[in-house]
Amino acid sequence: MRATPWRRIPSHALLALVLLAPFQAEAFDPQEGGAAIYAKRFNGRPMANGRPFDPAANHAAHRHLPFGTVAEVTNLRTGARTTVVISDRGPFTPGRIIDLSPRSARELGIRDVGRVEIRPIGRAD
Template identity: 55%
Template sequence: MGTRSRLLLTCCLAGLLTLGMTASVHAHDANAATQQGYASFYHDKFQGRTTASGVPFDQNQLTAAHRQLPFGTEVVVQRPDTGQEVTVVINDRGPFIKGRIIDLSKRAARKLGLIDTGVVPVVLTRIN
């Protein structure tokens, strides 16, 4: 790769990072320390249903669904636009809608101010 090509690639990557386009890169990497994407929350109809981990879903607990993180993983979910954050434990799989990286219990969604908007951009940080 020539110098011009490397410079162009570097500029393109820097531009993507500046625009916050890293979400699609990190959202699918369960080994990344942080991930960016969108959060949503469970509908009331899931209350009491069995989660993928085998425990009943309780919207009053601080839990969440993630496609790949191991069950029991603690994650800090932060809204970059407001600074609000909540710590949740992964106990289910999902969400299965493109662009969303985590589905939160209603209690966790309230702590993030997510109830009225339904979907918000978030940053996930693994604790354990």
């Protein structure tokens, strides 16, 4: 009896695809929530991706989006938009969904904490 193409795929690989597919799709849906700005004490320190934090770059921290994801962030109060690259993990404060570099926060008009929408749009790679 000849095996069908899907039978050639190892069962553990199929199981991983079935279990992880919903999380991948969910991670890329637009999200709304709180945003904060990195504190000055993080300047030059390594981010979770291993590179030093640069406050003049459009970096951001997100709990789940893969490193290198390019996301459009919109200030829901003013409508201002900017593009960031996910380079770090966080925030770990309840109610917040993203930490922004000072440059990104300035472009959005956020001085301390704001409410934003995050929409992943691609990869920086």
